[in-house]
Amino acid sequence: MKRLLHHRLWLCFSIGLAAVLAGAGLYWASPYAATWDEVDFALALERYDLLSMQPHFPGYPYFILGGMAVHAVIANPAKALSVLNILVLFSAVFPLVWLLRRHVSPPAALLAALAVLSSSYVLLAAARPMSDGAALGVLWWYMWAVERAHRQTTWKAQLLPAALFSVLMGVRLSYAPFGVALLFLWHEDWSTHRRVGRVALSILVAALFQFIWVAAVARTEGGLFPFFKLGWAFVHGHFSDWGGTAAASPLPFSERVHRFLIDNFLWTGIACQNAWLLAAYAAIGAIAWRAGQFRPPRALVVSALLYAVWALLAQNIEKPRHLLPFIHFALFYVWGRFLAASRVWGLALAAAVVLLQAAVGIGQLREQVATPPAVYQLADELRDKPRPFVVYTWEETRVFDYLHVPFPHKDVFHFSFFLQDKENYRHATIYMTNHVVDGFRAQGVDVSRHVRKVKTYRSSLLADPVYGTITLYEWVEE
Template sequence: MNKRFGDRFWIGFGVGTAALLVGACLYWASPYAATWDEVDFSLALERYDVLAMQPHFPGYPYFVLGGMAVHAFIANPAKALSILNVLVLFSAAFPIVLLLARHMPRPAALWAALSVLSSSYVLLASARPMSDGAALGVLWWYMWAVERAHRQKTWKAQLLPAAFFSVLMGIRLSYAPFGAALLFLWHEDWNRHRRFGRVAASVLAAALFQLIWVAAAARTEGGLFSFFQLGWAFVHGHFSDWGGTAAASPLPFSERVQRFLIDNFLWTGIACQNAWLLAAYAAIGAIAWRAGRFRLPRALVVSALLYAVWALLAQNIEKPRHLLPLIHFTLFYVWGRFFASPRPWGAALAAAAVLLQAAVGIGQLREQVVTPPAVYQLADDLRDKRQPFVVYTWEETRVFDYLRVPFPHKEVLHFSFFLQDKENYRHAAIYMTNHVIEGFKAQGIDVSRHVRKVKTYRSSLLADPVYGTITLYEWVDGAVR
């Protein structure tokens, strides 16, 4: 009787905590489109046009379609996308509990799932108008479907993970390495039945599921050929210019690995740059390591390792949000081991960890909403300037366009263009952001002696590590050549 009461108490407490957490995330979901990609997605809710980068390639039609549905009730498109992310992310509570319930009692599975979903940094990164939160939620449904097909061992069971993988790709294409989990299913099917037709049918079904969203996106661009031409240009730029990949970044490989593991994954991803949370997970990790055995599904492990390599080499190292799946899977493993051996105080410790994570995460969510993004602050200040001026930026100009600012602004990537273009503004003040100056420096041109610092704008560096700090400079020496 006491055990039954205890289970009901912890289940009720867990459900109540989850409801409060979801409510807080919905309330503090970001209303700002503060980066180039966030503007892409927000504009897509008004007019879907991949060529105009509304959104950028490959179009992410499932994410945009979901955003349009929420946008029917939420006027702010950025807020609508942020809310969509929160809803889809927390829907993952069901597949996570189902995956864990085979190894532990339901109350323990519920608290383990809540411990994963309350990850502070994941909450912050997901409650923004990008596709990360929705993709992570669908990824858990996909992994559950893979394990379900693995247990049922029927051909029909393979259709559900193939369908979920199609939805995943239509939300976030960079999660493609997780497709390795389907290869595991097909390989097992081949070993069991040795029938080429069964495997070929599975592959064909998966391809047809993918074709649904690809064809829908391609139709808006005039057909598949035009769509793939656009895709080639996007991929080339990503890997050779602006994508922040290992091939395009000047960062030494050893330093890239250190930043990936220590800064992005451990300090930011797990601890949300909070010493108390880091210490708590050090203790929980030590307890979990000594606890009972808990094995992750092999397909999950292999696909996660492939994604880790992809994130290290082919994603922007300046953006820790690319590690969200690795953060969730790591916490899934830690809490799975923690609850693998029953202990009377396990739920209490998990509840304390959830409350700590929630407090840190909600505090960060509130901060990113209360303090407008640095680029918004910059736009507001420039609106108040009376004298004629022009401001040169990098990606900030995309946000200025979105905000429909009344002042002239231009994206400048090369110093030679700046020298030519500024001659058109001889009787106007010339401003530029720190990202322009840093870009010139990367080209071997130091303009620090020819600019004067005007003001620095700051917002959450956790929410936006690249444009969370913007410094405005004024060009004071027109004689430089």
């Protein structure tokens, strides 16, 4: 009886906390489309057009389709996508509990699942109009389906993970490294049955599932050839120009690794830039390492490590959100190991850390909504400035277009173009953002003598590390 009451107590605590977290995420889901990519997604709910980057390649059809369904209820498209992210993310509590249940008690499994889902930084990043939150939710359903197929060993059991991997790719293509989990399934199937036709059929079915969304998106672009042509241009730009990959970034590789592991993963991803949370996880990690015994599915381990390499080399190092799957896996492993060796005191300690983590995350959610993004603040203030003037920006101009601002603005990436174009505004005040000034400096052009600082606008750097701070300058002729 005492054990039953103990289990009920922890189940009630976990369910109540889950409701609070999900409610906070839905209530404070971001209503802002404050970056280029977020505008791409928000505009796609009104008109789906890859050529106009609504959204950008590869189209994210399942994410946009879900967003359209929520948009029928929530008028703000950015808010609709943010709400969709939270709903799909918290649905992952079920596959997480099922994956953990084989190693720990039901209350501990639910608490560990909440410890993963309540990650402060992940919660903040998920409550935005990108596809990260929905992709994480689908990812956990997919990994559970892979593990289920591994245990059942029937051919029909392989259909669900193949279908879910297709959904995952239609939500966020950059999670492709997790497809290696299907290779594990097919290898095990071959080792068990030694039938080439059986494995070939599994591969064919998986390809057909992918073809469903590829063909649907390609049809909107006029066929497969225009779709893949657009895709090639996007991929080439990502790896050679604006994507912030190891190949395109001037950052030394050693510094890139340091930023990846220390700044992005530990300080931001795990601790949400909170010293108390970092200390708490240092203690939990030390205890788990010494006392715990927990073996996560091998396919999940290999997939997560492969994704970490992909994020290090092929994603923008300035954006920690690209590490979200790796952050979730690390928490899954640490909490599974910790609670597998814990008794009542372990559950109490875990609950305390989860409450701290939830408090930090909810606080960040509130700040994200209460303080408009820096680019929104800039747009609002520029509306009141006396005309005529023109503003030169980088990616901010995409947000200005989305906000339908009444003043002229242009994106400028090359100093030579700026010198030529500003001649069209001889009788107007010329403004530019710090990203333009920094871009000129990177090209070897020091414009410090020609610019006067007007004002700096600030919002959450956790939510947007690139455009969370924007400084407006006025161009001054000598």
